[in-house]
Amino acid sequence: MTGLIAAATSAADKRAALKAGLNSGTIQRFPGAFNPLVAKLIQEIGFEGVYVSGAVLSADLGLPDIGLTTLSEVAGRGQQIASVTDLPVLIDADTGFGEPMSAARTVSVLEDAGIAGCHLEDQVNPKRCGHLDGKAVVPTAEMVRRLRAAVSARRDPNFVICARTDAAGIEGIDAAIERAKAYVDAGADLIFTEALDTAADFEKFRGAVSIPLLANMTEFGKSELIPAQTLESIGYDAVIYPVTTLRLAMYATETGLREIAATGTQSTLLGRMQQRSRLYELLQYERYNEFDSDIFNFTLGRNQ
Incomplete structure (x- = not known):
């Protein structure tokens, strides 16, 4: 009765699958799951992974996405979702829930929860939803410290640490590209540029950054909704649909x-x-x- 009450695939194997998928040349599609049952449906339909959105988790608690949730709440929900699916789970870890040492602890806790990877962003606290105006980002050096702390805490080398930058809408695409390069140097495995507008913006990023890239195809935001096949042809390695299932359900x-x-x-x-x-x-x-x-x-x- 393997895989009945809990997933049949170990956390280590899921992390290895995520790492391999990001380097496969085939785009990895990660719909958001607002609960474990949705994660089972995502697996049954044949997607490559499951995403857990911070905005969705906040909304599920009746809260706005402004950094009010805690590491224990996020890790707890992530563990519930990861436990029922054989797919790798990528989770939104906001800004790491504090100082660089907190970001390090975040990685340890998420590893223990069976998560395959997380993304950390370069916003200041309190953060805002990535597609809203009025965001502010920390200096590049501060985000580099955040990422280095996270990377240093990783025990499984296949645990994916994704660096998200919100700088494109604040400082411009060129500045966001420079930040992304610094984040690659800090040890990030995957780069997530939030709130790009057009396919040309995504292409510009792909041409400038050497490691796997993630696109956010959220509805009602700043980004054009680009099909997964087009993103793959541009050279993107992963795409998330973070709030789609919650919006459909609500x-x-x-x-x-x-x-x-x-x-x-x-x-x-x-x-x-x-x-x-x-x-x-x-x-x-x-x-x-x-x-x-x-x-x-x-x-x-x-x-x-």
């Missing part, structure tokens, strides 16, 4: 609740619901029944 939930409030029944909504049989299929109920039968399938012999 839209459907709000629509349904308003219908119930207006009519007093959910009867007209049944065609828009996941049926019980499909939920049970995703949860592998039948395998749990087999598991029970295998464990408890015995008869008591007659006393001699």
Whole structure:
């Protein structure tokens, strides 16, 4: 019954898969999971990885994405999600939850939680959502210290440390490229440039940075929504869809609740619901029944 209650793939193997995927020449697609059940669906459909968004985790707690969540909350949710999927999980670790020493501890805690990689950003605290105006970034040297601390704390060399820069919308693309190069020198495995506008911007970054690159295809933000195939042809190695599943779910939930409030029944909504049989299929109920039968399938012999 391997892989039933928990993932069959070890954390070490998931990290190795992430590292290999980033160097495969095939773009790695990471939809966001707002809970473990969504992560199971992401795996079933055939994506390469699962993303855990800080904005989504904050929203799930009823909070804005301004750095209010803690390392323990993020790691706890990440561990729940990573435990049910064989896919590598990449998680948003904000600014590392404090000073460079805190960033080092963040990496240790996330490794212990079974996460395959994290990204750290160069915003100041309190941070803002990456596609909002009014952000501020720390000096490059401060972010370099943050990254070096994170890299020094890594025990598994395959744990991916991604450096995110929010500088493009503040200092311009050229400045963001210079920051990215410094972050590569500091030991980053992957570069994530937030809030680029057009495919040409993504191409410019690809031409300037030597290591794997991640694109953020979030809705209602500053970036043009570029298909994964196009990003791959530009030379990008990973793409995240951080808030998509939460937005889909919340839209459907709000629509349904308003219908119930207006009519007093959910009867007209049944065609828009996941049926019980499909939920049970995703949860592998039948395998749990087999598991029970295998464990408890015995008869008591007659006393001699």
